[in-house]
Amino acid sequence: MSENIPTMPVLVDGPPAAQSPLLPHLDSPTRVRRETLKQILRSKTFVLGVIVTVFWVVCAIFGEWIAPYHPIDESFGTFSYESPSWDHPLGLDRNGRDVLSRIIVGARSVIAVAPAAMLLGVGAGSMLGLVMGYFGHWVDNVVGRFLDAVLAIPLIVLAIFVLTALSAGNEGISVSSWQLIVVIGIAFTPPVARTVRSAVLAERDLDYVQAARLRGERSPYIMFAEILPNVTGPIIVEATVRLGYAVFTVATLAFLGYGPQPPSPDWGLQIAEQYADISLAWWAVVFPALAIATLVVAINLIADSVQQVLDE
Amino acid sequence: MARYTLNRIGLGLISLLLLSMMVYAAAQVLPGNPGRLVLGREASPEAVEQFNERLGFDRPLPVRYADWLSDAVRGDFGANYTDGRAVTDDLVPALQRSGLLALYAFVLCVPLSILAGVIAAVRRGKPLDRTITVAGLSLAVIPEFVLGAILVAVFGPAFLNWFPGIAGVLDGLPLLTKLDSLFLPALALALVLFGYIARITRAGTIEALAADYTRTATLKGLSRRRVLTTHVVRNGLLPTIAVVATQVGYLFGGIVAIEKLFGYPGVGLLTLSAAQVKNFPMLLAAVLVIGVIYFVATLLGDLLTAALNPRIRLGAER
Numbered sequence: 001m002s003e004n005i006p007t008m009p010v011l012v013d014g015p016p017a018a019q020s021p022l023l024p025h026l027d028s029p030t031r032v033r034r035e036t037l038k039q040i041l042r043s044k045t046f047v048l049g050v051i052v053t054v055f056w057v058v059c060a061i062f063g064e065w066i067a068p069y070h071p072i073d074e075s076f077g078t079f080s081y082e083s084p085s086w087d088h089p090l091g092l093d094r095n096g097r098d099v100l101s102r103i104i105v106g107a108r109s110v111i112a113v114a115p116a117a118m119l120l121g122v123g124a125g126s127m128l129g130l131v132m133g134y135f136g137h138w139v140d141n142v143v144g145r146f147l148d149a150v151l152a153i154p155l156i157v158l159a160i161f162v163l164t165a166l167s168a169g170n171e172g173i174s175v176s177s178w179q180l181i182v183v184i185g186i187a188f189t190p191p192v193a194r195t196v197r198s199a200v201l202a203e204r205d206l207d208y209v210q211a212a213r214l215r216g217e218r219s220p221y222i223m224f225a226e227i228l229p230n231v232t233g234p235i236i237v238e239a240t241v242r243l244g245y246a247v248f249t250v251a252t253l254a255f256l257g258y259g260p261q262p263p264s265p266d267w268g269l270q271i272a273e274q275y276a277d278i279s280l281a282w283w284a285v286v287f288p289a290l291a292i293a294t295l296v297v298a299i300n301l302i303a304d305s306v307q308q309v310l311d312e
Numbered sequence: 313m314a315r316y317t318l319n320r321i322g323l324g325l326i327s328l329l330l331l332s333m334m335v336y337a338a339a340q341v342l343p344g345n346p347g348r349l350v351l352g353r354e355a356s357p358e359a360v361e362q363f364n365e366r367l368g369f370d371r372p373l374p375v376r377y378a379d380w381l382s383d384a385v386r387g388d389f390g391a392n393y394t395d396g397r398a399v400t401d402d403l404v405p406a407l408q409r410s411g412l413l414a415l416y417a418f419v420l421c422v423p424l425s426i427l428a429g430v431i432a433a434v435r436r437g438k439p440l441d442r443t444i445t446v447a448g449l450s451l452a453v454i455p456e457f458v459l460g461a462i463l464v465a466v467f468g469p470a471f472l473n474w475f476p477g478i479a480g481v482l483d484g485l486p487l488l489t490k491l492d493s494l495f496l497p498a499l500a501l502a503l504v505l506f507g508y509i510a511r512i513t514r515a516g517t518i519e520a521l522a523a524d525y526t527r528t529a530t531l532k533g534l535s536r537r538r539v540l541t542t543h544v545v546r547n548g549l550l551p552t553i554a555v556v557a558t559q560v561g562y563l564f565g566g567i568v569a570i571e572k573l574f575g576y577p578g579v580g581l582l583t584l585s586a587a588q589v590k591n592f593p594m595l596l597a598a599v600l601v602i603g604v605i606y607f608v609a610t611l612l613g614d615l616l617t618a619a620l621n622p623r624i625r626l627g628a629e630r
Contacts, residue, residue, distance in 0.1 A: 150331075255455070
């Protein structure tokens with residue numbers, strides 16, 4: 001950043017601070033932000049990622065209006081499976097339902113859960129990371145051990161365990177969207193907290209924090225009003241990356257049976273239901289699989305271009 | 313180094329202990345009445361009482377936890393709620409099956425991704441580099457079961473019919489048959505890891521390419537091939553080896569969905585079926601064992617990284 005500053009006009013008297021008005025809004029935050037935004041928008045991968053993501057979000061919101069048929073209508077065709085045709089471009093599945101309509105409407109169950117889970121995880125993780133990084137010492141150590149414990153098993157295994165325990169009183173497994181959001185959000189908290197913590201550690205000893213301490217500001221004010229604005233970069237990157245993982249996790253859990261139940265057109269559930277007959281009707285499996293793949297890759301392209309620009 | 317190692321092991325054990333406490337408490341507190349849960353709504357109150365007494369549910373939670381843990385560290389995870397068989401009877405063979413699948417995935421993945429990483433580094437900034445990087449990054453975020461389903465659609469019975477789309481129980485079959493049946497599930501796991509390992513290799517190789525010893529070797533008049541194989545790749549690979557070890561634990565997350573897709577009865581499928589019938593002794597054992605595998609793998613990876621990096625080895629850890 002310092003290389004952007006042109007040679008300063010030398011003023012013989014007056015402290016360096018007095019010179020800043022002479023450099024008209026050179027590094028003003030809004031200007032830097034606008035520059036960064038422009039750079040991100042210029043990236044082709046970002047634009048591609050946004051287009052695909054927006055497409056699926058539109059499907060998630062307006063699914064029934066866009067879809068040519070009703071997603072759980074089983075009344076097509078005399079035989080259940082039917083290969084892609086003019087009437088049904090992506091074919092019919094085992095129950096004789098239109099695959100295209102099911103994919104369009106099926107976007108909803110993922111897109112309703114993943115962003116909320118990400119927000120919860122990034123919110124709680126940032127808070128925890130701020131506290132750990134700012135206070136350090138025993139706070140950092142104790143909280144750190146709990147985070148490590150949660151990180152010691154893979155996310156999917158953790159989610160299966162907690163969701164099973166939550167539905168222990170019921171017959172079988174029943175999982176609500178709220179439970180999914182909370183469990184995935186909590187599971188996302190440790191990795192976010194770690195990232196934010198190390199970003200805070202780099203800020204903690206800088207002059208502006210010392211100055212705030214000397215002014216007698218209270219800790220919450222320093223954490224949220226002084227340090228937080230300076231670690232938004234890593235938090236934004238973390239948020240975009242986590243959004244991709246949230247879709248990954250929600251889709252995988254749905255496939256494993258921890259999510260919407262039949263006859264829901266959820267993508268992961270469709271694959272689980274139709275996979276056994278993949279040699280008879282590949283279209284009932286491949287198209288939902290491609291739907292999941294395009295959404296996660298699109299979000300990941302967004303995350304990658306944001307990360308590249310913010311890292312520079 | 314010894315101090316770092318001890319520190320690392322100690323912290324890891326504390327995490328595992330905390331993990332075991334949290335999952336044990338969750339498994340015991342949330343289900344409410346285990347006897348009622350297992351025996352069903354029609355069972356008589358006496359039978360429920362008897363069941364709870366037999367499994368020791370009338371004792372306080374900390375006592376039960378201590379008992380369970382002291383048995384568990386000796387390799388005894390108790391008996392299934394459902395059929396009373398010892399948990400380890402099913403868990404051990406399942407772990408062996410998953411181990412084979414995981415090993416297979418690594419054998420497929422590591423050489424391929426290292427090669428791709430080195431090529432990307434040598435062609436840095438060229439379209440080939442960009443392709444490898446973006447492809448690797450994209451593959452890493454696609455869920456394993458999605459890749460598995462697409463692979464089966466292409467290479468399985470629907471089109472090419474090169475490999476089976478179902479693995480099933482393979483015990484007692486010759487190794488070659490196993491490897492044939494497990495090719496697609498292993499490949500799906502390998503593709504997810506590919507991007508990560510390739511990226512680390514690329515970074516390591518780029519660093520080695522810029523190093524002074526590489527310049528010296530080039531100026532000495534060694535052929536480009538010689539410089540690459542003996543100087544660049546050898547040094548560039550060091551960080552990769554450490555990273556590969558840490559990925560073992562990660563693999564056990566993806567293995568759950570892959571085993572379900574291919575019907576392969578490893579530890580992932582076992583976990584799922586235990587969850588379905590709420591067989592908590594099995595579920596606890598599976599979570600703990602996966603935690604231990606994760607711990608050992610990351611420990612090895614970290615120690616290897618430390619051994620290669622004097623800044624960590626000599627204790628500058630914050």
